Amino acid sequence: MSGETEETFIGGQKTLVVEEKVVLDKEYDPEFVAEIVKYGGRDVKTCHQCGNCTGVCPYSLKTLYKTRNIIKMCQLGLKSLVLQTPWLCATCYRCYEHCPEDINAAEVMIALRHIAVRDGFIPDFIKRVTVNVLQYGQSVAPAREVEVLREQLELGPLSYAKPKYVKSINEVQYIIRAMGYDKLVHVKIERSKDKGAEKGEDKGADNSVDKGEDKGADNGTEKGADKGGD
Amino acid sequence: MAYGLFLGCLIPNRYPGIEWSTRFILGRNQLNVPLVDVEEFACCPVPGIFYSADKDTWLALAARNLVVAQDQGIEVLTLCNGCYMSLHKAAETLQDSKKRSEVNKVLRGVGKRYTGEELPGDGRVKQYRPVQVKHLVEVLANDVGIERIEDKVTTPLSDFRVAVHYGCHYLRPSTTHTIENPNRPHLVDDLVRACGATSVEYDEKLACCGAGGGVRSHVKELADSMTADKMKSIQEAGADVIVTACPFCLLQFDTAQLTLPGINTPVVHISNLIALAMGADPLFLGFDLHNVSVNPILRKLRRRATA
Numbered sequence: 001m002s003g004e005t006e007e008t009f010i011g012g013q014k015t016l017v018v019e020e021k022v023v024l025d026k027e028y029d030p031e032f033v034a035e036i037v038k039y040g041g042r043d044v045k046t047c048h049q050c051g052n053c054t055g056v057c058p059y060s061l062k063t064l065y066k067t068r069n070i071i072k073m074c075q076l077g078l079k080s081l082v083l084q085t086p087w088l089c090a091t092c093y094r095c096y097e098h099c100p101e102d103i104n105a106a107e108v109m110i111a112l113r114h115i116a117v118r119d120g121f122i123p124d125f126i127k128r129v130t131v132n133v134l135q136y137g138q139s140v141a142p143a144r145e146v147e148v149l150r151e152q153l154e155l156g157p158l159s160y161a162k163p164k165y166v167k168s169i170n171e172v173q174y175i176i177r178a179m180g181y182d183k184l185v186h187v188k189i190e191r192s193k194d195k196g197a198e199k200g201e202d203k204g205a206d207n208s209v210d211k212g213e214d215k216g217a218d219n220g221t222e223k224g225a226d227k228g229g230d
Numbered sequence: 231m232a233y234g235l236f237l238g239c240l241i242p243n244r245y246p247g248i249e250w251s252t253r254f255i256l257g258r259n260q261l262n263v264p265l266v267d268v269e270e271f272a273c274c275p276v277p278g279i280f281y282s283a284d285k286d287t288w289l290a291l292a293a294r295n296l297v298v299a300q301d302q303g304i305e306v307l308t309l310c311n312g313c314y315m316s317l318h319k320a321a322e323t324l325q326d327s328k329k330r331s332e333v334n335k336v337l338r339g340v341g342k343r344y345t346g347e348e349l350p351g352d353g354r355v356k357q358y359r360p361v362q363v364k365h366l367v368e369v370l371a372n373d374v375g376i377e378r379i380e381d382k383v384t385t386p387l388s389d390f391r392v393a394v395h396y397g398c399h400y401l402r403p404s405t406t407h408t409i410e411n412p413n414r415p416h417l418v419d420d421l422v423r424a425c426g427a428t429s430v431e432y433d434e435k436l437a438c439c440g441a442g443g444g445v446r447s448h449v450k451e452l453a454d455s456m457t458a459d460k461m462k463s464i465q466e467a468g469a470d471v472i473v474t475a476c477p478f479c480l481l482q483f484d485t486a487q488l489t490l491p492g493i494n495t496p497v498v499h500i501s502n503l504i505a506l507a508m509g510a511d512p513l514f515l516g517f518d519l520h521n522v523s524v525n526p527i528l529r530k531l532r533r534r535a536t537a
Contacts, residue, residue, distance in 0.1 A: 040285060058438045058456055059445070088452065091277065091443035093402035097412060104403070109443075113282040122283075125447035129279045137272035138239040139279065146519065150246045153514055158242055159269065168270045171340040175294060178336045181280075181287040 017076060029079035036074060041111035042103050044074045053095035053105045059088045067095055067105050074108065083116045087123060122185050130187045134176065136160040137169045232264040233307035234299050239273050240477040241309055247516020248477055251505035252309055252366065260382050260508055261374050270298045274316040278444035292320030293333045296361040297342040305362040307369060309501065311476035314365045315399035321360035322406045365400060367475050367500060368409045371417040379424045384509040386426025389530055393469035394418045394429050397476035398438050418475050421500055425507035432467035434460060441482035457486035461493050471527045472497040484521045496524040506531070
């Protein structure tokens with residue numbers, strides 16, 4: 001396993017970076033540690049590489065991305081390399097519970113995501129879910145099948161289908177715009193105005209990303225994929 | 231104090247049976263916990279997305295929900311670990327006066343202001359505490375009490391072997407989460423036992439289902455392979471149903487199993503299980519929408535009823 005790890009870890013640079021401690025000029029960013037702190041991470045320089053975080057991390061045990069190595073890359077200011085890694089942190093916070101230096105690696109990962117988003121690495125699911133929230137006030141798109149069942153269970157209509165809910169959706173849209181979040185993740189807001197319940201159909205046209213086909217797909221996946229958009 | 235039912239996104243839109251079960255078990259004929267329906271609640275917002283991309287937006291959107299509860303003088307009752315973590319953490323974060331005033335600047339635009347819940351006092355100095363955010367499990371186990379639940383159980387699920395999955399954000403991070411010891415949780419197990427069922431021990435019980443933090447949306451195969459690991463030890467333990475405290479974990483177990491040949495252990499929310507034990511008709515629990523059929527455990531119940 002270890003040999004393989006060294007081959008593939010962050011573009012095959014593990015031996016070079018972590019062991020031989022060679023940092024190429026073009027990859028070195030002296031501001032990186034400070035930037036992580038700015039977005040709510042602790043000072044990663046205090047990490048002494050004990051590896052507890054890696055031992056309890058569900059994804060470190062399964063993939064070639066080890067928490068400890070990522071923290072090491074951060075210490076070395078290898079911003080461009082770190083930002084290329086996929087978002088594999090489940091934010092389960094087990095690393096935090098086991099860190100003797102109180103680094104909270106999960107929060108460091110969150111800070112790295114903040115930096116990545118600002119550097120233009122915005123995964124599609126971020127946009128898709130944002131579109132749902134703008135559209136329905138909720139992150140999961142409604143599904144017809146579920147609405148039918150809700151009627152049978154006498155649970156009442158979903159929020160988005162209630163005329164009064166338009167006010168709440170407008171508030172959510174206002175906050176997202178006021179915070180500049182729509183621009184940050186490249187999503188366009190269109191005011192839903194008073195006719196909130198033109199549900200179903202061409203939501204894609206309203207608050208759109210590139211193309212919004214399977215918005216439901218995110219949290220709702222299978223069901224969302226075939227029900228959400230029709 | 232009454233609880234404002236915070237259903238979140240996944241429950242009303244994917245697993246409405248959880249909503250039905252919760253209303254049933256907390257209803258007048260069962261545990262009689264006062265519930266308020268709050269129409270203005272929006273997405274908590276989902277931590278894997280908003281907390282990942284921009285914490286300030288996350289805080290402002292969460293604060294909006296908290297203000298709705300604050301203005302109605304209610305506590306927030308969440309049925310989902312994600313909602314719990316998002317709102318609970320936001321309420322704690324808003325104790326910081328600088329953060330609070332920044333958020334209030336934005337909320338002013340929608341006519342809202344977060345202060346926290348006002349405590350009764352002598353009227354001269356106003357005192358506030360964070361808006362209270364509670365998880366269904368702690369309300370059931372601590373506020374209602376295990377005994378009262380046991381009293382209401384009419385159909386003990388005595389032959390059910392349950393694998394309990396807590397879910398990460400019910401337990402951690404322990405900085406803001408204080409329901410119970412993250413390394414030795416027992417409240418969901420207690421609730422399962424109150425239903426007359428057996429809670430089986432299995433390896434890596436406290437491990438993540440694989441879905442959290444946007445991983446499910448980002449790299450689904452990997453999330454599924456994590457679930458596969460958990461499923462293996464759940465099967466080895468001989469469980470016939472998985473009980474979660476979180477609809478997102480439920481979704482993950484319920485969909486990831488489709489990719490695992492030969493593995494299909496039904497997954498239900500803790501509220502579903504308690505509703506069954508309190509004699510609810512399974513037809514109302516929305517099990518038709520589950521990918522993994524819940525029939526094996528329902529058959530167990532039926533067999534017993536006819537025996």
